[in-house]
Amino acid sequence: MKPTIYDVAKEAGVSIATVSKIINNKGGISEKTKKNVLRIMEELRYQPSVMATALTGKNTKSIGLILPDLANPFFSELARKIEDRGHDLGYSIMICSTDYKKEKEKKYIQLLKSKSVDALILASGFENEEVINNLLKERLPIAIVAKNFPSISINTVAIDDFQGGYIATTHLIKLGHTRIAMIARDVYSNRERLRGYYQALRDYELDYKFDFCFAPESNVETGQKIAMEIFDSPMPPTAFVASNDLLAIGVIQAARQRGLNVPRDLSVIGFDNTIIAEVFDPPLTTVSQPIGDMGKEIMDLTVGEITGEKSKRKVILVPELIIRKSTGILTNEIDD
Structure with a gap:
């Protein structure tokens, strides 16, 4: 049976109030009594109740x-x-x-x-x-x-996030890319990144269009699947912006399946700068959070x-x- 504060008080020969003061680090208790109560708590494996603490109006930490x-x-x-x-x-x-x-x-x-x-x-x-x-x-x-x-x-x-999408797309444009696609899941931060992507295309007067739809997931498999579909479009892109690093890696895997070399044939930018961006081959260009x-x-x-x-x-x-x-x-x- 789980020990209670009553068990601790009985074993230590003190009141429940004394045990409570020691648990909550209140003053007025001798060092000898404090050490004895803490020792008994450890022997009984007593853990103060978080709910009981909350009911007294104290923070549960x-x-x-x-x-x-x-x-x-x-x-x-x-x-x-x-x-x-x-x-x-x-x-x-x-x-x-x-x-x-x-x-x-x-x-x-x-x-x-x-x-x-x-x-x-x-x-x-x-x-x-x-x-x-x-x-x-x-x-x-x-x-x-x-x-x-x-x-x-x-x-x-x-x-x-808007600026993140903008600087990623601008970097690709400055490398000479005009057919730039984007993959993103439909959440607020990604919608802002997508807005930055479109703003960069407008600022550089690019009118590249592809069959964009939001990704249903944010993993490698989804990035790979969507990239394969985009590669089959009449005007396939030469670069991708992905809304996270996992989707970007999926794009690179799809490129390899198509016999494309990254970055010679296709450039890819991720987002987040997670540890996998550093260890993947090739190391991933990405927007760092x-x-x-x-x-x-x-x-x-x-x-x-x-x-x-x-x-x-x-x-x-x-x-x-x-x-x-x-x-x-x-x-x-x-x-x-």
């Missing part, structure tokens, strides 16, 4: 993190940075992955609320503004990372709201193009 896809290296790396910063600040992070499914978002929000987390951090892919507004009405601190809700006053850390800075900043803002030490802020970071070996000067046109 826990924060919920809801991600759309933990298998995506960007989100796994971001989760690690958030968890590292949480540890530094004395908070535990409860991580849930939704697979971009609304029913899972609803389920995990209810689960984390039942665990009495002190705050929720929602990552890119979460698009339900009504849910966020309802959570704010409950006075539960909410923060958004890798996405921006311009119409909601909420702690936010994201990059300028400063994952470490994002993780630290969102945790600092979240804890600041919990403690009342910081007001709400929107932090929009500048993306950076990391040029590697998957892009090059246009030398060959893919046969029409």
